[in-house]
Amino acid sequence: MKAVIIMSNIFTPRLILRPFTPADADDLHAYLCEPDIYRFEPGEPIDLAQARKMAQELAASADFWAVELQETHRVIGQIYFKHIEPQHLMTWELGYILNPQYQRQGFMSEGVAALVRHGFANEAIHRVVAHCNPENVASWKLLEKVGFRREGLLRENIYFRKKANGDPLWSDTFIYAMLASEALV
Numbered sequence: 001m002k003a004v005i006i007m008s009n010i011f012t013p014r015l016i017l018r019p020f021t022p023a024d025a026d027d028l029h030a031y032l033c034e035p036d037i038y039r040f041e042p043g044e045p046i047d048l049a050q051a052r053k054m055a056q057e058l059a060a061s062a063d064f065w066a067v068e069l070q071e072t073h074r075v076i077g078q079i080y081f082k083h084i085e086p087q088h089l090m091t092w093e094l095g096y097i098l099n100p101q102y103q104r105q106g107f108m109s110e111g112v113a114a115l116v117r118h119g120f121a122n123e124a125i126h127r128v129v130a131h132c133n134p135e136n137v138a139s140w141k142l143l144e145k146v147g148f149r150r151e152g153l154l155r156e157n158i159y160f161r162k163k164a165n166g167d168p169l170w171s172d173t174f175i176y177a178m179l180a181s182e183a184l185v
Contacts, residue, residue, distance in 0.1 A: 012114045015107060016068040017079065020058035024066055025051045027075035028058075031099035040133045040171075041097065042160040067098070067111045076102045079115055083123075090126035092119060096139075103138065113146040120183045130176045140174055147183065148176040 010017040029051035031037060038044060046054065058064045058078070067077040077098035084093045094116065098108045119125050130148060132139040140150070156170035163169055 010065075010114050010118050011070075012110045014070055015111050015114070016070055017065045017111055017115055017118075018068060020055060020061075020064060020066045020075075020078075022052070022055050022059050024058070024075045025055035028055050028078075030074075031077065031097070031101075034100055036100055037097060038160075040136045040139070065111075065115060067096075067107065069102070069107070077108060077111070079108075079111055081115055081119060083125075084129075090124055092123075092125050092128045094128050094130040096142075109142045109145050112142065116146065116178065116183065120180050126180055128178050131173045132176070134172050134174050140176065143176045148178045149182070151175045151177050 025048070029046065029048050032051060032054070033045045033047070035045050058066075063080055063082040065079040065081060066075045067079060068074065069076050077096060080093070080095035082093050084091055094112065096108055096112060116128055119128065128148075130143055132143065134140070134153065144150070152175045154173040154175065157173050159168035159170050161169045
């Protein structure tokens with residue numbers, strides 16, 4: 001049986017973490033149309049029609065959380081939080097994207113910390129893992145700020161882009177993790 005975290009709203013001092021709705025399309029478009037978003041992520045900037053389709057897909061998924069700014073009720077980012085295979089290892093994977101306009105203000109660390117705490121408190125989670133490109137300093141600093149520990153470096157293990165000749169542009173990946181026992185400290 002696949003484990004799915006119960007998606008009820010999570011409130012932080014500045015944010016609401018909640019399920020996506022189809023009405024979030026404009027806010028999704030506001031940041032997923034930005035080329036900088038894809039520097040360390042697969043994909044390319046999307047148009048409004050693609051954002052509408054994506055909002056529908058995200059609304060149907062229990063793996064993605066909308067990061068809504070309480071002050072404006074705009075979605076400023078998203079958090080991926082999913083129970084990964086094999087299920088019996090009770091491991092969840094974390095990922096996130098934040099609108100560049102709201103970066104470096106502590107919003108995503110606030111949201112990630114709240115969601116991970118919620119997950120450990122309410123689900124049978126032993127371990128949460130996250131991966132990031134070593135060049136994505138803001139991402140790995142966020143992970144360390146909220147208590148994740150760097151476990152290793154995978155060399156040239158993934159690519160999202162290709163060279164002009166079709167060869168992969170390989171990237172390295174840092175692996176971070178937090179155990180339930182570490183989250184309760």
